[in-house]
Amino acid sequence: MLARRPILGGVALLAASPILSPGRAQGSFDAFLDGVRAEARRAGVSQATLRALSGLQPNQRVIELDNRQPEGRLSWEEYRDRIMVNPVRVQNGQRMYAENRGLLGAIEARYRVSPRVIVAIWGVETNFGGNTGGFAVIEALATLAWEGRRAEFFRKELLAALRVLDGGHISPARMTGSWAGAMGQPQFMPTNFERMAVDFDGDGRRDIWDSRADALGSIAHYFQKSGWREGEPWGRAVRPPAGFVAEGADTEAVRSLRDWGRLGWRSEDGSPLPASELEARVVLPNRGGGQVFLGHHNLRVIRRYNSPVNYGLAVGLLSDRFG
Structure with a gap:
């Protein structure tokens, strides 16, 4: 995440202004x-x-x-699979996690933050320090x-x-x-x-x-x-109940996973949601093709590092592949 913006840590690209000549000014x-x-x-x-x-x-x-204005906009699926959670990044992240297990354990002991999300941020920001x-x-x-x-x-x-x-x-x-x-x-x-x-x-x-x-x-x-909660997941992909319409969906309502399950929501593979009191809300990717998530508090913490929802979801999915 180099030229696209400073992190939070951050500032988004703004509307274009005339390019100035150093010699002229x-x-x-x-x-x-x-x-x-x-x-x-x-x-x-x-x-x-x-x-x-x-x-x-x-x-x-x-x-x-x-x-420079961005040329084109990737769909959620393209961004997820080609840019963020691609096989090379997953493989490299698994290797980096294993190679730095001792260091990551010491960092987790001090800050109580999941090593998996640390490695995911490291990977997407600078290709594990390589760029x-x-x-x-x-x-x-x-x-x-x-x-x-x-x-x-x-x-x-x-x-x-x-x-x-x-x-x-x-x-x-x-x-x-x-x-x-x-x-x-x-x-x-x-x-x-x-x-x-x-x-x-x-x-x-x-x-x-x-x-x-x-x-x-x-x-x-x-x-x-930024408020990371030790031991809590960031979120999960889910299968909404019949009749769910993404357009106009209520993404502010907060319910426990137990209550979401009672309303007919299930894990993406069709299995029941955990009967947990952990709170979640519906999260929809931008330019998505239908994938739906329930996001917990720690997803919002990921987005304090870089605010776009697709970034937060992709970091979460990538972190699940480590450790």
Whole structure:
């Protein structure tokens, strides 16, 4: 989840604005950087760290990506099977889960978050750390803050990124991420780094780029702070009773699984729902072909990491394949 948006952690792509020429706006970009330097100094950022702003130019590729509108929209089934829960990702995730079982157990013991959802997020965000983005974060954020469509948001993230550098957690050269400034293996925006990143390996730095322990621990911390309930499932695919119509369905009503079962709802394979008091509500994928889910509290927690409903459902389904 690199170029499509910063995570929550996040901001969605917005309506297009004219692509600006760095050469045409060079003077105003220099003035913008002067203002950022002054604000960062007032916030206590060192002069040494502010050298990261030296010699910057607006990155035209970042502006192009920010202005690009999505071409086409995948159906739920295409998104699920081709992009998110495809055989390669499942196989790699199972291998990563097994290879990191000890680390994941230690993280679960501290944060009480399912290792399966941690590995699923790791997989969909950066292909298990293999694709964390190649844009210089300071340059990308400076470009977006100057370009102006979300100037306040990206200026805040730029100042946070400078504070991250000033804290010694990463070098400017290694501080790479998506075109929108999402960083490291969890794809945290800088303000989320400040709030959620952890030093799980105990070396004095919160290194979500190169420390697997810090990256996975930070994902778990994010979920803990977002309200993850230990031991509860995220949801399940279900078979509605006869006469159910997706269009106009009540997706706000909350009932126990026991009560959903009494109303004729069953598991997708036709077996009875658990006779449980665990609460759930109907969840319908966007652009779906008929699949229906009952979602629990932890599905909403997954969606606090990235809000689209299809993302949350796919992460949940992927997590079920691990462990």
